[in-house]
Amino acid sequence: MHSPQEALSSLEEKGLLRSLRQISSPSPPKVVINDHELINFSSNDYLGLSQHPALVEAASKAIRDYGTGSTASRLVCGSLDLFHRLEEQIASGKKTEAALTFANGYATAMGTIPALVGKNDTIILDKLAHACLIDAAKLSGATLRIFPHNDLNKLAKLLNSSKGRTLIVTESVFSMDGDLCPLADIVSLKEKYGALLLLDEAHSVGVLGPNGHGLAEELGLQEKIDFQMGTMGKALGSAGGYLAASRAWIDLLINKARSFIYSTAPPPAQAAASLAALKILVSPEGAEKRRTLLSLCRLFDSPTPIVPRIIGENDEAIAASINLFKKGFLVPAIRYPTVPRGTARLRITLSSSHTVPQISELLKAL
Numbered sequence: 001m002h003s004p005q006e007a008l009s010s011l012e013e014k015g016l017l018r019s020l021r022q023i024s025s026p027s028p029p030k031v032v033i034n035d036h037e038l039i040n041f042s043s044n045d046y047l048g049l050s051q052h053p054a055l056v057e058a059a060s061k062a063i064r065d066y067g068t069g070s071t072a073s074r075l076v077c078g079s080l081d082l083f084h085r086l087e088e089q090i091a092s093g094k095k096t097e098a099a100l101t102f103a104n105g106y107a108t109a110m111g112t113i114p115a116l117v118g119k120n121d122t123i124i125l126d127k128l129a130h131a132c133l134i135d136a137a138k139l140s141g142a143t144l145r146i147f148p149h150n151d152l153n154k155l156a157k158l159l160n161s162s163k164g165r166t167l168i169v170t171e172s173v174f175s176m177d178g179d180l181c182p183l184a185d186i187v188s189l190k191e192k193y194g195a196l197l198l199l200d201e202a203h204s205v206g207v208l209g210p211n212g213h214g215l216a217e218e219l220g221l222q223e224k225i226d227f228q229m230g231t232m233g234k235a236l237g238s239a240g241g242y243l244a245a246s247r248a249w250i251d252l253l254i255n256k257a258r259s260f261i262y263s264t265a266p267p268p269a270q271a272a273a274s275l276a277a278l279k280i281l282v283s284p285e286g287a288e289k290r291r292t293l294l295s296l297c298r299l300f301d302s303p304t305p306i307v308p309r310i311i312g313e314n315d316e317a318i319a320a321s322i323n324l325f326k327k328g329f330l331v332p333a334i335r336y337p338t339v340p341r342g343t344a345r346l347r348i349t350l351s352s353s354h355t356v357p358q359i360s361e362l363l364k365a366l
Protein backbone atom coordinates (compact mmCIF):
# COMPACT_ATOMS: atom_id res chain seq x y z
CA MET A 1 0.00 0.00 0.00
CA HIS A 2 1.34 3.45 -0.93
CA SER A 3 1.32 6.38 1.46
CA PRO A 4 -1.14 9.12 0.49
CA GLN A 5 1.79 11.33 -0.59
CA GLU A 6 3.14 8.58 -2.89
CA ALA A 7 -0.30 7.98 -4.34
CA LEU A 8 -0.71 11.71 -5.01
CA SER A 9 2.72 11.99 -6.68
CA SER A 10 1.89 9.06 -8.88
CA LEU A 11 -1.36 10.73 -9.97
CA GLU A 12 0.50 13.95 -10.63
CA GLU A 13 3.11 12.19 -12.81
CA LYS A 14 0.34 10.77 -14.96
CA GLY A 15 -1.41 14.13 -15.29
CA LEU A 16 -4.34 12.75 -13.30
CA LEU A 17 -4.16 14.80 -10.12
CA ARG A 18 -7.42 16.56 -9.31
CA SER A 19 -7.93 19.41 -6.92
CA LEU A 20 -10.75 21.71 -5.85
CA ARG A 21 -11.16 25.24 -7.13
CA GLN A 22 -13.11 27.69 -4.99
CA ILE A 23 -15.86 29.63 -6.70
CA SER A 24 -18.28 32.21 -5.35
CA SER A 25 -21.29 31.41 -7.55
CA PRO A 26 -21.99 28.08 -9.24
CA SER A 27 -24.45 28.83 -11.96
CA PRO A 28 -24.20 29.82 -15.61
CA PRO A 29 -23.75 32.05 -17.46
CA LYS A 30 -21.05 33.56 -15.19
CA VAL A 31 -18.79 32.27 -12.47
CA VAL A 32 -16.32 34.14 -10.27
CA ILE A 33 -12.98 32.55 -9.37
CA ASN A 34 -10.45 34.60 -7.36
CA ASP A 35 -12.23 37.83 -8.38
CA HIS A 36 -11.86 36.74 -12.00
CA GLU A 37 -15.18 36.61 -13.87
CA LEU A 38 -15.54 33.79 -16.39
CA ILE A 39 -18.30 32.58 -18.65
CA ASN A 40 -19.30 29.25 -17.19
CA PHE A 41 -19.45 26.33 -19.62
CA SER A 42 -19.02 23.69 -16.93
CA SER A 43 -22.31 23.36 -15.09
CA ASN A 44 -25.22 21.01 -15.71
CA ASP A 45 -27.73 23.74 -14.88
CA TYR A 46 -29.08 23.44 -18.42
CA LEU A 47 -32.06 25.75 -17.90
CA GLY A 48 -30.47 28.09 -15.36
CA LEU A 49 -33.10 27.01 -12.82
CA SER A 50 -30.75 26.90 -9.82
CA GLN A 51 -31.07 30.70 -9.62
CA HIS A 52 -34.73 30.92 -10.64
CA PRO A 53 -36.84 33.09 -8.28
CA ALA A 54 -39.60 30.47 -8.12
CA LEU A 55 -37.18 27.79 -6.87
CA VAL A 56 -35.50 30.17 -4.47
CA GLU A 57 -38.86 31.20 -3.04
CA ALA A 58 -40.15 27.60 -2.83
CA ALA A 59 -37.01 26.50 -0.99
CA SER A 60 -37.12 29.51 1.33
CA LYS A 61 -40.78 28.91 2.14
CA ALA A 62 -40.09 25.23 2.86
CA ILE A 63 -37.36 26.23 5.30
CA ARG A 64 -39.75 28.61 7.05
CA ASP A 65 -42.54 25.99 7.14
CA TYR A 66 -40.54 22.87 7.92
CA GLY A 67 -37.13 23.96 9.16
CA THR A 68 -33.80 23.04 7.63
CA GLY A 69 -33.49 19.32 8.23
CA SER A 70 -35.63 16.21 7.86
CA THR A 71 -34.23 14.80 11.13
CA ALA A 72 -34.45 11.08 10.27
CA SER A 73 -35.02 8.46 7.63
CA ARG A 74 -38.53 8.58 6.14
CA LEU A 75 -39.22 5.09 7.46
CA VAL A 76 -38.38 6.11 11.02
CA CYS A 77 -39.75 9.58 11.58
CA GLY A 78 -42.68 9.69 9.23
CA SER A 79 -42.53 10.62 5.60
CA LEU A 80 -43.02 14.31 4.84
CA ASP A 81 -45.96 15.20 2.57
CA LEU A 82 -43.61 17.25 0.34
CA PHE A 83 -41.70 14.12 -0.71
CA HIS A 84 -44.96 12.37 -1.56
CA ARG A 85 -46.12 15.33 -3.66
CA LEU A 86 -42.78 15.36 -5.46
CA GLU A 87 -42.94 11.61 -6.12
CA GLU A 88 -46.48 11.91 -7.47
CA GLN A 89 -45.36 14.67 -9.85
CA ILE A 90 -42.37 12.63 -11.04
CA ALA A 91 -44.48 9.51 -11.57
CA SER A 92 -47.07 11.49 -13.49
CA GLY A 93 -44.41 13.03 -15.77
CA LYS A 94 -42.81 9.63 -16.30
CA LYS A 95 -46.17 7.89 -16.84
CA THR A 96 -45.45 5.34 -14.12
CA GLU A 97 -47.53 4.23 -11.15
CA ALA A 98 -45.02 5.46 -8.61
CA ALA A 99 -41.61 6.98 -7.93
CA LEU A 100 -39.17 7.11 -5.04
CA THR A 101 -36.76 9.95 -4.32
CA PHE A 102 -33.28 9.78 -2.82
CA ALA A 103 -30.69 12.30 -1.61
CA ASN A 104 -29.02 12.38 -5.04
CA GLY A 105 -28.62 10.40 -8.24
CA TYR A 106 -25.61 8.49 -6.96
CA ALA A 107 -27.53 7.26 -3.92
CA THR A 108 -30.42 6.34 -6.20
CA ALA A 109 -28.25 4.00 -8.25
CA MET A 110 -26.52 2.53 -5.20
CA GLY A 111 -29.83 1.86 -3.49
CA THR A 112 -31.89 0.62 -6.39
CA ILE A 113 -29.71 -1.59 -8.59
CA PRO A 114 -28.70 -3.97 -5.77
CA ALA A 115 -32.37 -4.15 -4.77
CA LEU A 116 -33.45 -5.12 -8.28
CA VAL A 117 -30.88 -7.83 -9.06
CA GLY A 118 -28.60 -10.09 -7.08
CA LYS A 119 -26.17 -12.98 -7.14
CA ASN A 120 -27.82 -15.24 -9.71
CA ASP A 121 -28.79 -12.41 -12.05
CA THR A 122 -27.09 -10.50 -14.87
CA ILE A 123 -26.55 -6.80 -15.45
CA ILE A 124 -25.66 -5.63 -18.95
CA LEU A 125 -24.16 -2.14 -19.03
CA ASP A 126 -23.14 0.24 -21.77
CA LYS A 127 -19.36 0.75 -21.65
CA LEU A 128 -19.80 4.49 -21.07
CA ALA A 129 -22.33 4.18 -18.27
CA HIS A 130 -21.87 6.62 -15.37
CA ALA A 131 -19.65 5.61 -12.44
CA CYS A 132 -22.63 5.31 -10.06
CA LEU A 133 -24.28 2.74 -12.33
CA ILE A 134 -21.08 0.70 -12.50
CA ASP A 135 -20.48 0.91 -8.74
CA ALA A 136 -24.07 -0.10 -8.04
CA ALA A 137 -23.85 -2.99 -10.49
CA LYS A 138 -20.72 -4.26 -8.73
CA LEU A 139 -22.37 -3.91 -5.34
CA SER A 140 -25.37 -5.96 -6.48
CA GLY A 141 -23.29 -9.12 -6.85
CA ALA A 142 -24.93 -9.89 -10.20
CA THR A 143 -22.80 -11.05 -13.14
CA LEU A 144 -21.57 -7.93 -14.92
CA ARG A 145 -21.48 -7.75 -18.71
CA ILE A 146 -20.39 -4.69 -20.69
CA PHE A 147 -21.26 -3.91 -24.30
CA PRO A 148 -19.25 -1.43 -26.41
CA HIS A 149 -20.92 1.97 -26.44
CA ASN A 150 -24.33 1.75 -28.17
CA ASP A 151 -23.37 -1.56 -29.86
CA LEU A 152 -26.72 -3.30 -30.39
CA ASN A 153 -25.25 -6.48 -31.91
CA LYS A 154 -23.11 -7.10 -28.88
CA LEU A 155 -26.02 -6.24 -26.60
CA ALA A 156 -28.16 -8.84 -28.38
CA LYS A 157 -25.40 -11.46 -27.96
CA LEU A 158 -25.09 -10.75 -24.26
CA LEU A 159 -28.86 -10.90 -23.83
CA ASN A 160 -28.92 -14.22 -25.63
CA SER A 161 -26.44 -15.77 -23.20
CA SER A 162 -27.50 -14.11 -19.96
CA LYS A 163 -28.59 -16.01 -16.85
CA GLY A 164 -31.23 -15.23 -14.22
CA ARG A 165 -33.09 -11.96 -14.17
CA THR A 166 -31.42 -9.64 -16.68
CA LEU A 167 -31.20 -5.88 -16.25
CA ILE A 168 -29.97 -3.66 -19.08
CA VAL A 169 -28.57 -0.36 -17.80
CA THR A 170 -27.93 2.60 -20.05
CA GLU A 171 -28.30 6.37 -20.28
CA SER A 172 -30.36 8.50 -22.61
CA VAL A 173 -27.75 11.26 -23.00
CA PHE A 174 -24.22 10.14 -22.21
CA SER A 175 -22.66 12.45 -19.68
CA MET A 176 -19.20 12.87 -21.19
CA ASP A 177 -20.03 12.45 -24.90
CA GLY A 178 -23.41 14.15 -25.20
CA ASP A 179 -24.71 11.53 -27.63
CA LEU A 180 -27.95 9.57 -27.32
CA CYS A 181 -28.58 5.86 -26.85
CA PRO A 182 -30.61 4.10 -29.58
CA LEU A 183 -33.51 3.79 -27.18
CA ALA A 184 -36.17 2.37 -29.52
CA ASP A 185 -33.81 -0.45 -30.57
CA ILE A 186 -32.83 -1.18 -26.99
CA VAL A 187 -36.50 -1.38 -26.03
CA SER A 188 -37.12 -3.86 -28.88
CA LEU A 189 -34.21 -6.01 -27.71
CA LYS A 190 -35.26 -5.94 -24.08
CA GLU A 191 -38.76 -7.06 -25.12
CA LYS A 192 -37.43 -9.77 -27.40
CA TYR A 193 -35.27 -11.29 -24.65
CA GLY A 194 -37.60 -10.57 -21.72
CA ALA A 195 -35.05 -8.39 -19.93
CA LEU A 196 -35.64 -5.36 -17.70
CA LEU A 197 -34.38 -1.91 -18.67
CA LEU A 198 -33.09 0.85 -16.40
CA LEU A 199 -32.64 4.16 -18.23
CA ASP A 200 -30.70 6.94 -16.53
CA GLU A 201 -32.11 10.23 -17.82
CA ALA A 202 -29.77 12.44 -15.75
CA HIS A 203 -28.82 14.66 -18.70
CA SER A 204 -31.99 14.53 -20.77
CA VAL A 205 -34.54 15.66 -18.19
CA GLY A 206 -35.27 19.34 -18.79
CA VAL A 207 -33.66 19.12 -22.21
CA LEU A 208 -35.60 16.57 -24.32
CA GLY A 209 -39.26 15.64 -24.67
CA PRO A 210 -42.37 17.77 -25.27
CA ASN A 211 -42.63 18.44 -21.51
CA GLY A 212 -38.93 18.14 -20.75
CA HIS A 213 -39.24 14.69 -19.16
CA GLY A 214 -36.45 13.25 -21.27
CA LEU A 215 -35.67 10.98 -24.20
CA ALA A 216 -38.25 8.32 -23.32
CA GLU A 217 -40.95 10.99 -23.38
CA GLU A 218 -39.65 12.38 -26.66
CA LEU A 219 -39.90 8.93 -28.28
CA GLY A 220 -43.18 7.97 -26.59
CA LEU A 221 -41.47 5.00 -24.91
CA GLN A 222 -41.98 5.78 -21.22
CA GLU A 223 -44.44 2.97 -20.65
CA LYS A 224 -42.00 0.42 -22.08
CA ILE A 225 -39.18 1.24 -19.69
CA ASP A 226 -39.16 -0.60 -16.39
CA PHE A 227 -37.04 1.88 -14.44
CA GLN A 228 -36.66 5.55 -15.30
CA MET A 229 -33.92 7.07 -13.19
CA GLY A 230 -32.79 10.66 -12.92
CA THR A 231 -31.39 13.47 -10.86
CA MET A 232 -32.84 16.79 -9.79
CA GLY A 233 -29.34 18.24 -9.42
CA LYS A 234 -28.86 19.08 -13.09
CA ALA A 235 -31.52 20.74 -15.27
CA LEU A 236 -33.94 20.85 -12.32
CA GLY A 237 -31.57 23.18 -10.48
CA SER A 238 -32.04 21.51 -7.10
CA ALA A 239 -30.72 18.20 -5.75
CA GLY A 240 -31.97 14.67 -5.30
CA GLY A 241 -32.37 11.51 -7.35
CA TYR A 242 -35.36 9.43 -8.27
CA LEU A 243 -36.49 6.16 -9.71
CA ALA A 244 -39.89 5.91 -11.41
CA ALA A 245 -41.42 2.46 -11.87
CA SER A 246 -44.47 0.32 -11.12
CA ARG A 247 -46.03 0.48 -7.63
CA ALA A 248 -44.77 -2.99 -6.76
CA TRP A 249 -41.15 -2.21 -7.66
CA ILE A 250 -41.27 1.05 -5.72
CA ASP A 251 -42.75 -0.70 -2.67
CA LEU A 252 -39.93 -3.22 -2.92
CA LEU A 253 -37.36 -0.41 -3.02
CA ILE A 254 -38.86 1.16 0.10
CA ASN A 255 -38.09 -2.17 1.76
CA LYS A 256 -34.74 -2.94 0.15
CA ALA A 257 -32.91 0.16 -1.06
CA ARG A 258 -30.29 0.65 1.64
CA SER A 259 -29.36 4.22 0.63
CA PHE A 260 -33.03 5.11 1.15
CA ILE A 261 -33.63 3.17 4.34
CA TYR A 262 -30.44 3.97 6.24
CA SER A 263 -30.10 7.64 5.38
CA THR A 264 -31.70 10.82 6.68
CA ALA A 265 -34.26 12.18 4.24
CA PRO A 266 -32.96 15.14 2.24
CA PRO A 267 -33.85 18.63 3.48
CA PRO A 268 -37.50 19.55 2.81
CA ALA A 269 -36.31 22.62 0.86
CA GLN A 270 -34.67 20.31 -1.67
CA ALA A 271 -38.02 18.68 -2.46
CA ALA A 272 -39.79 22.05 -2.55
CA ALA A 273 -37.29 23.45 -5.07
CA SER A 274 -37.62 20.30 -7.20
CA LEU A 275 -41.41 20.63 -7.20
CA ALA A 276 -41.10 24.24 -8.33
CA ALA A 277 -38.68 23.16 -11.07
CA LEU A 278 -41.06 20.46 -12.34
CA LYS A 279 -43.83 23.06 -12.52
CA ILE A 280 -41.63 25.29 -14.69
CA LEU A 281 -40.57 22.34 -16.83
CA VAL A 282 -44.09 21.70 -18.12
CA SER A 283 -45.03 25.40 -18.44
CA PRO A 284 -44.66 27.63 -21.53
CA GLU A 285 -41.64 29.16 -19.79
CA GLY A 286 -39.99 25.73 -19.62
CA ALA A 287 -40.74 25.06 -23.29
CA GLU A 288 -39.23 28.43 -24.19
CA LYS A 289 -36.07 27.71 -22.20
CA ARG A 290 -35.71 24.32 -23.94
CA ARG A 291 -36.12 25.94 -27.34
CA THR A 292 -33.43 28.50 -26.48
CA LEU A 293 -31.12 25.77 -25.22
CA LEU A 294 -31.56 23.58 -28.29
CA SER A 295 -30.95 26.56 -30.60
CA LEU A 296 -27.64 27.14 -28.77
CA CYS A 297 -26.79 23.43 -29.17
CA ARG A 298 -27.26 23.80 -32.92
CA LEU A 299 -24.44 26.37 -33.00
CA PHE A 300 -22.20 23.43 -32.05
CA ASP A 301 -24.03 20.96 -34.31
CA SER A 302 -24.81 19.01 -31.15
CA PRO A 303 -28.09 17.22 -30.37
CA THR A 304 -27.61 17.92 -26.65
CA PRO A 305 -26.04 20.61 -24.46
CA ILE A 306 -23.00 18.40 -23.74
CA VAL A 307 -20.33 19.12 -26.31
CA PRO A 308 -17.07 17.18 -26.03
CA ARG A 309 -13.90 18.31 -27.82
CA ILE A 310 -11.66 15.23 -27.72
CA ILE A 311 -8.00 16.13 -27.33
CA GLY A 312 -6.30 12.84 -26.37
CA GLU A 313 -3.51 13.32 -23.87
CA ASN A 314 -4.23 14.45 -20.31
CA ASP A 315 -1.73 17.31 -20.20
CA GLU A 316 -2.87 18.67 -23.56
CA ALA A 317 -6.50 18.71 -22.41
CA ILE A 318 -5.47 20.51 -19.22
CA ALA A 319 -3.40 23.02 -21.18
CA ALA A 320 -6.38 23.71 -23.45
CA SER A 321 -8.62 24.23 -20.43
CA ILE A 322 -6.11 26.64 -18.83
CA ASN A 323 -5.81 28.49 -22.11
CA LEU A 324 -9.58 29.01 -22.25
CA PHE A 325 -9.54 30.03 -18.59
CA LYS A 326 -7.09 32.83 -19.43
CA LYS A 327 -9.45 33.97 -22.17
CA GLY A 328 -12.37 34.11 -19.72
CA PHE A 329 -14.10 30.75 -20.22
CA LEU A 330 -14.58 28.01 -17.66
CA VAL A 331 -14.43 24.77 -19.65
CA PRO A 332 -13.25 21.72 -17.72
CA ALA A 333 -10.75 19.13 -18.93
CA ILE A 334 -12.09 15.61 -18.39
CA ARG A 335 -9.58 12.80 -17.95
CA TYR A 336 -9.30 9.12 -17.14
CA PRO A 337 -10.94 7.47 -15.23
CA THR A 338 -14.00 9.63 -15.99
CA VAL A 339 -13.40 8.90 -19.70
CA PRO A 340 -11.31 6.12 -21.34
CA ARG A 341 -7.53 6.58 -21.49
CA GLY A 342 -6.32 8.54 -24.51
CA THR A 343 -9.63 10.39 -24.88
CA ALA A 344 -9.04 13.32 -22.50
CA ARG A 345 -11.23 16.16 -23.62
CA LEU A 346 -12.74 19.54 -23.04
CA ARG A 347 -16.36 19.20 -21.96
CA ILE A 348 -18.48 22.20 -22.84
CA THR A 349 -21.95 22.33 -21.30
CA LEU A 350 -24.52 24.81 -22.53
CA SER A 351 -27.36 26.45 -20.67
CA SER A 352 -30.40 28.39 -21.85
CA SER A 353 -28.98 31.26 -19.83
CA HIS A 354 -26.01 31.60 -22.20
CA THR A 355 -26.31 34.21 -24.93
CA VAL A 356 -25.46 33.81 -28.61
CA PRO A 357 -22.56 36.34 -28.34
CA GLN A 358 -21.10 34.34 -25.40
CA ILE A 359 -21.20 31.19 -27.53
CA SER A 360 -19.67 32.95 -30.54
CA GLU A 361 -16.81 34.16 -28.35
CA LEU A 362 -16.20 30.64 -27.10
CA LEU A 363 -16.27 29.22 -30.63
CA LYS A 364 -13.70 31.80 -31.64
CA ALA A 365 -11.48 30.95 -28.67
CA LEU A 366 -11.69 27.22 -29.47
Ligand SMILES: *Cc1c(COP(=O)(O)O)cnc(C)c1O
Pocket (backbone or CB within 6 Å): 104, 105, 106, 107, 130, 132, 171, 175, 200, 202, 203, 231, 232, 233, 240, 241
Ligand atom coordinates in the same frame (compact mmCIF):
# COMPACT_ATOMS: atom_id res chain seq x y z
C1 LIG B 1 -24.69 13.20 -12.46
C2 LIG B 1 -25.12 11.83 -12.81
C3 LIG B 1 -25.62 10.98 -11.84
C4 LIG B 1 -25.57 11.30 -10.37
O1 LIG B 1 -26.53 12.22 -10.01
P1 LIG B 1 -26.25 13.16 -8.74
O2 LIG B 1 -27.60 13.68 -8.37
O3 LIG B 1 -25.32 14.21 -9.22
O4 LIG B 1 -25.65 12.30 -7.68
C5 LIG B 1 -26.10 9.75 -12.24
N1 LIG B 1 -26.08 9.38 -13.53
C6 LIG B 1 -25.59 10.17 -14.49
C7 LIG B 1 -25.60 9.72 -15.89
C8 LIG B 1 -25.09 11.42 -14.17
O5 LIG B 1 -24.57 12.19 -15.11
